[in-house]
Amino acid sequence: MLVPCSDGKFCNSQLRKSVNRLSTPDVEENQDKKPSLQERINIQFIESGEKERLMELLRERLIECGWKDEMKALCRSFIKKKGRNNVTVDDLVHVITPKGRASIPDSVKAELLQRIRTFLMSVAL
Template sequence: MDSEKRLLRSVIDERLVKSGEKDKLKEYLRLRLIESGWRDNLKMQCKEIIRSKDPSSITIDELISEMLPKARASVPDNIRVEMFTRIRKHLQESDG
């Protein structure tokens, strides 16, 4: 099942890239996350992590590996739904 999901994601990604819709979706997502305060919240969390450790010893890779799961999990549900709706709508419209 996992390989089926990867294949489906790959096909969807390819269609979005070819149509130019992926860049539009990325920009829309960026703006919505900024509007929601998500980005500012992540900045604050990053600063807290850096303060709690030795700032001279933490690497960007360590910070990313610690923050990535938190960042993904903290995307507001309404924005997730909007993105899935936009993707679904685009795919339906491009099919016919």
């Protein structure tokens, strides 16, 4: 079926309906959008390698204080209670995550927060 097109000519409406693609964004729109402060900070953490260093520090501190062993014991207890074949990883994550977050020692949180503050002061975004 022929229908009028925007240029004044006639087009086949079946062909127009068959093209389902998103419009491409204008280059100017993307250039005007500046990353938010949070995005800039995240980029700095990743590019500098500080994010990986902080993650490694967190792993070390959680092992040192026995947190990792405590979480492992909680997982084993939950699996034993529910039965090995009746537990999924998602079940474990759902049950253990709130307990794990709540049991991180304040000293570990304070140390990480201080390291983050020091890093942010050094890059002075």
